Amino acid sequence: MNTKLNFKALPAVFLLPATAFASTSTAELYSNIFRDAYFWLFLLVAVLLLLAYYSVKRAFDTIAAVMNPKTASADSLEATEVEEEEKESAFMRWYKGFAGLKPMAKEKDMLLDHDYDGIMELDNALPPWWLYGFYVTIAIAVGYLLHYHVLGTGKLQMDEYRAEIQRAEVEVAAYFEKLGGMVDENNVTLVEDAGRLANGKTIYQNNCVACHAADGGGGVGPNLADEYWIHGGSINDIFRIIKYGATDKGMIAWKDILGPQDMQDVASYVMSFQGNEPANPKEPQGEKM
Ligand code: HEC
Known part of the structure; x- marks a missing residue:
């Protein structure tokens, strides 16, 4: 009976973690590998696999020994085992104790007293790789619960999502800042930044008050504070009418006078009139939005 570890398989198993870094350059690999959580995870899996392999192999060896007529009798089994035990390394002795493995000759003591048509059951200890793996999952579950749901130190999926969206929004804003001329x-988006709204107000006061009144109440031009719009009430619609105008109706096309960002600022300022009560409101024109 061969219960010794097959160390030929060992190097292959320990190479397993390297597969996580298949696409990394060698220099990077060695500088980062021990800091990477995946390395340790793969290593853990490799060790567990090795233990699982050993347990299964041992079970097969045992079955093979029982089936073998030369070693099948209890006496000769005991003899072989005693002989083997003498040859065993310190590690194997420790492992057998750790795993709760009993010598085959003691199998009689482990027999449970059921007998189903000659099929008997042994009260074997659980394989340690499984048992301790199970304990580890319990510990992880407790840690997980505390971390995410009790102490709140961990970010739940929804928070992670929001944080990511926020980060992306900042990036998008920075991008448009850089490409301001491309609005x-x-x-176009509604500007909420106070500085830019102030800029919109200045532009409005310098260019638009004559026809739309300082409070947006209207005059030559339509009321901008009500919910009625001739050309649409979204930020895109308002930007479009400011940019291209309606020259035949008296609204100037501002695209050659104001830059894109200034038009965005004044359009956002115009939207801030919504809900105001102008002093002399012009009657509604267009459709309610
Ligand atoms: C010379 C007068 C005049 C000036 C100056 C003027 N507008 Fe107008 N504006 C009009 C008229 C007239 C209309 C209506 C066009 C129509 O009936 O299609 C209009 C329409 C609009 C509309 C669309 C309203 C709707 O109901 O759809 C917006 C928004 C607007 N103007 C914003 C501005 C802004 C911002 C400025 C300053 C940068 C400005 N206007 C300057 C005369 C003016």
């Missing part, structure tokens, strides 16, 4: 009626 157009399709990608």
